[in-house]
Amino acid sequence: MSTTEKSNEKRCERDGREKVDKFRRFLAQFCATTVENLLLFDMGLCHSFPFIIIAALTGFPNKHNLNETLSLTPIEASWLASIGYISEPIGSLLSALITDALGRKVAMMVVNIPLVVAWFLMYSASSVWQIFLAIVLLGLGAGLMESPIITYVGEISEPTFRGVMIAYTHFGYSLGAILVATLNIMMPWRMVGLVCMFTPIFTTIALCFVPETPLWLLSKNKTAQAEKALCWLRGWVPKESVAEELQSLQRYSERYKSCESCIKKDQKCIHPLPTLAEKLKELKRKQTLKPFSIVMALFCISVFSTTFSMSTYIVQILKAYNIPMEPDEAAAVLSYVNNLGNISFLCLIRFTGKRYLYLTILSILFLSAAVICGYGFMVLPIGYSSFPDLSPNFPLENSNLGYIPFVCIILSSFCIFCGINSMAWQMISEVFPYKTRGTATGLTAALSYVLSFIGAKTFYSLETTLSMPGVALFNCIIIAFGLILMYKILPETENRTLEDIEMHFSDNSKKLTDRKIPKLDLSQIGSAKNNSNMPTRPVSIKGIDEQNNKKSGIGCDNRSFVADS
Template sequence: MNESSDKVSRFRRILPQVIATTVKNFLMFDVGLNIGLPTVLVAALTHVSNEHNQNESLSITPALASWLGSVSYLFQPIGSMLSVFITDPLGRKRAMIIVNIPLAFGWFILYKANSVWAVFLGSIVLGLSVGLLESPIYVYLGEICQPSTRGVLFAYSRIYTTAGIFTIFLLNTLMPWRTVALICFALPIITAIALLFVPETPIWLISRNRQEDALKSLRWLRGWVPRHIVAQEFIEIQESSERSKWCNSCIKQNQKCQHPPPTFSERFIELKRKRTLKPFAIVGGLCFLSQFTSVLAMRPFIVPILKAYQTPIPADQVAAMMGFLDNIGAVMLFFLIHFMGKRKLYITSILGVFLCSLILCVYGYSYLPSGCISFDKTRTFEMENQTLTYIPVVCLTLWSFFSFLGIIVMPWMLLSEIFPLKSRGIASSISAALNYFLGFISKKTYYDLETSFSLPGMALFYCILSGCGLILMYLILPETENRSLEDIERHFSDNSKGLTDRNIVISKRKSKNEPNDDDAENSQKTNSSHMITNCSAVFENKNRSNESAYENRGFEIELSKL
């Protein structure tokens, strides 16, 4: 065998994963556009926006604005639950292609809207679409990446989300909101075409017994390599997929399962098991903190909030600055996550939010008039020292920066990797639905909370929640960076470990197709012939048991405790 053909550079291994992730990230960009959309609509229809929307004929009251700012989040959980019926049955790739149809439809409705209710309808359709796409895009990312690149590529994906937020805020400063909607209408069409050129995940293909297609996909994703380069990883994926179909009694007895596959309703029973409930508790806590401590709850109303703080810079420009800093936070996440890990980054980000909300609380109670709220346009005041008005600008922009450095991102990161394979599709859909439902609650109640507590009172509210969240996540948040999906599943399947046992042990057995040094590459060359034999045997006997493959490989699979 040609020795040079066995050498696969790290760049070549990572490049196709980056390409597939980039194409998928067009949907992430659309998510960012949808996150920023309520801010644009509320500002335009309450007539507190820039000169480009001065001739807008539609208008809404502050109470109706609270609905417009949150209605899409009310329907996103519905979309997330519906995604269960397309993510697993149709595959991750087809599901991502299909969701572009309602996305384009929603943007077109907004562009042609001639009444307030048409604006609401467009927002509802977009909310359903975002809910539909979240589960397939995160599961897709988790299943195509190697453990060493998963965290970095996830952080890379979030750059597109923040870029979408910044883009829609920037476009809002240059043109009317209807023109913005028309430009956004083109993105789903481009995305659907681009997705045709990336592969389906090997894990999903193997679960559908499409072995040859799965191997082609894995070869594509690992650098367009010959099959012997990915032979061992392919066998490992087969074993994991086969084991995920075993019933729990067979897993406990360490024997091959001969029972029929579980029905769709029986798969929901897996949600009640501790290995799913423990990750769900962590993800659920992260979802709550992302919606009730980050900048997301106030974002639809950020323009009137900035005006209430008497900021020296025009409010829509500050909103665009916040979008830019969101992007900077996502870029820093991309560069830092591999070195710091997810846990340290999250602790840093929620600590930053705590300090920003604390400073804004002290500023508000010291300098704002008593009972000051952003929805009261009749009540104005003048700051004697105009220099102090930069304090809320700095605090709110940094608040947004720290939010996207970790708080907003972390639930989605863990959603793609922390759940066991058997319940991953359903559990991730339910978690996404929970996140969106909490997002609706946080945005819909913001108007009532601010009118009750005032602007400084809301800052105090967020300060208390972020402080409690800091303590909670310090105790229970595990480090999953550079841990394989099998290591993570093994950790949560161990019933002897509680939520505060956050150390996930890295398995000593590493995949040969992901070398970390020259020795690993040499080992791969030495065993390449052996792997070819194994891989060929798999395809000759793909409808038979994988037990013979286990014996040929000479190691036992460590079964997780239940």
Template sequence: MELKNNRKDDRHKFRRFFSQFFVVSVENLHLFTSGVCYALPTIVIPALTKHSNEHNKSEFLTITSVQASWMGSFMIILNLFGSLLSGFVTDPIGRKRAMILVSIPFIIGFCILYLCTSSVSAVFVGLTFLSLADGLMTTPIMSYLGEISEVSNRSLFNGYGNIVLSFGIFVAYELNTMMSWRKVCFICANLPLITAIAVFFLLPETPQFLLSKNRTAEAKVSLRRLRGWVPYEAVAQEFEDLQRQSERSKSCYTCIKQDLACTHALPTMSEKLAELKRKQTLKPLCIIITLFFLFPFTGIVAMRPYMLQIFKAYNSPIEPDQAVTIQSIFDILGTISMMLLVRFTGKRRLYLFCMSAVLVCSATITWYGFTYLPPSRYISIDQHKPFQLDNKALEYIPFICLMTWSYFTTCGLYGIPWILFSEIFPFKSRGIACGVSASTLFVFVFIGEKTYLNLEATLSLPGVSLLFTCISFFGLMVAYNILPETENRSLEDIELHFADNSKGLTDHKIAISKPQDKTQLIEGDNNNNNHL
């Protein structure tokens, strides 16, 4: 009898996991499209500056180095507007509808890029639509993932999404070795249409959103579906927890403190924006913005649009087109490593280790650049004749450094902040806080990519690597002091930690709260907010 019960429990666990895995897989089709968009500047800029392969030799449009720097970076700043808008769109219409609507600008952007033949302006217009779509996608994707996943699966599914995004980058790079960049855009125009159809027919709305709209019966069905169509009794406790969290998110702080049912009017937009000033939102917002700052300014992200030229400048022993493709494979491996390791190491340890590895990689390539590159001011965007080294094996040093640099950036500096992004904000301000923090990321990436060529022109190629080394050291010190450990903590535990008035920004240990602790922390949060 006991053996039968164990087998039954195993079947239920598999059904719960598979249902969530299936839903996340459908959602991740958008991340695949996002990966393709992320790779486009890397394959379009070389084609328009005559650095590309034989498939783009017939390209008749050309751009200057100034236009190249804008093309490599302006997509990011447009992502900013999309992200800011997504926070306000996602909350009223829901995560599912937002994911469907975002397919429209994706399709328009790819079609314009395929058809543009007369001017460079049309290329910028097509990239504009893709950028806005990518920004609009951020909040619904991450909110949906955080709200449908069980605590034990959240990190795994975040890593899975990063793998899909990295795979999208890899596919775009690989297609570029077989065809022109325009044909790549033609093929990719089908992806958002397929995604919209799949989301419409296969995904349920999240239980938390349905509860926020008082659609309790639909929320029960959605939760049962997301847990493998198990009987309601199997999810009753989880549903009660979601109801309690939902009621708290819809209540004003006066009613929460007095433990009363809130009958006040729903918060206005200005009141929702005021949530950003409360410490339970402000503290995690500071943490996420700091990690998002370190992501591009530790180097590899700022270099990404110009990576093909950088491999050429370092005299890569492998063809630059192939080197960029191999680098995307390292990105995928980095994401897989994060997925496998984060349960054992936790997010904090893994991030600090990866930051340390990035510091070593940037320091090594800085040493190589100052030691072996030609002594004149060396800039990657210029046409260079290959230089000769007495020891050919030394040519592999920058190649290996760039690969491992990319690997550890993806594994820790990219993967971990996005996991925290989906779980660290309180439900009441999650949509707006996600939009604001994602927008700051796009601002930082834009600044990093837009200024990279100017920094090279001023500091030289190894000089820029030295700058990235200094920032990595600074980032390691800051992350050590502020990065919390959220692994195996529920969304409610995380929210209560940041609502606790006794904890500061450098208190990075999140306790698993007991039920009786939760009402005590609510009052502490209210007293804390009265001081703001």
């Protein structure tokens, strides 16, 4: 065999090994994310369950709930739809503390305790106050899981896979909504609650088999455990295969355990770890405030421009529009459409990037809302409402007209889960700096639930004041404003490391409207020393840093140990 043939053979073997290694890395991270997704599945159950209770107890029961003795007034229903969002911010703030103290994995296990209690209370409820208490506990559990699940997937994933993995997490949420809607047409709402009780138990068991994030372990000086976890997450490989990435993560962790004074002086930090007050002070820095503004804007658009606020009243709304299906069955169809939206988001984000996909989907949502608005003003009576005590049901002369709002609602639901609602959670796991990631994530999630409470609680007043067409017009205005705002400030984070993103927001010379995030290079690293708010490298790890940059030429965060082909 000639030298050329031998060289080609070796190259083919090397290329084949790299492809196998890349698949194994993806598989390991996919398995860990799948287990983490069980918590999102639980959250989907928590957020979807109120709609079947409200339908059963406010005069819209299906055949399985005809013998239910409990009932709700419209005002009580509005509180039931929103009260869970009061306890969720409390859980989110607590989650920021337990996530950093106990670790991402243990925190994800702890949150299942209130969920089990809540589901059993829901199944055995003999009065309305017990249902309210169960909803509060579900909200607390959903809030507690926010910080650990968001930080976990962001810290275990390589930049190549992170966008897909974070998009994949929304898949678990929509599956939970599908289960609730499907079981609702098969059994009474109490039995649905009993079935849901077993999911957090199974989730806790499954979490025992995935590793903690290497970054958290390194922050606690558990290098051996971090190395073992990294070997697991990169495809169950030997230590030698992750040596370079482990050094990079050590550099990343070491830098952000340093105090601000030592970072500015570019020296090894010997000071004690920051206190809680000092961590909270970091929240006021621009490198946190700039991404915080973007994420909160995304949450505002998600809550006030979509069908989110009316999701708990979806059965009566579908009936008010005289759609050509049974409302319960149509609600189940919407849950499957939501899941289709998540799958589409998962498939498209790698090819289109986050920014282009979001702006496109938001434009489609605007057209859908505009059609519903026009339909409402032209077809429905003036002041028409979905609440039966305010407006009697309005029969359509042409029943085929009911397809127009139904198709638009289906399209709106698809858009919500194909980027509108998902993008805020996608960005929240990427854009915050490591020093404040746990706290900022918990705080942002808590504020998002405050917005969700406002949206859910005020829907009754909004619709009774503006009517159904007026609500659609309100949505159109918010969407138009959001489209302009996001065009100005939404950055593209796809295929950027967490370090690339952090260095971008740390640069005080850049405004919020500077959307382009460059990939980190050596010249940027050198110039970081001249910027008081931009992190630099401690002297003790400069050698590692320079060696790694010569080998890879990319940012340090969670990058692969085998170059992508």
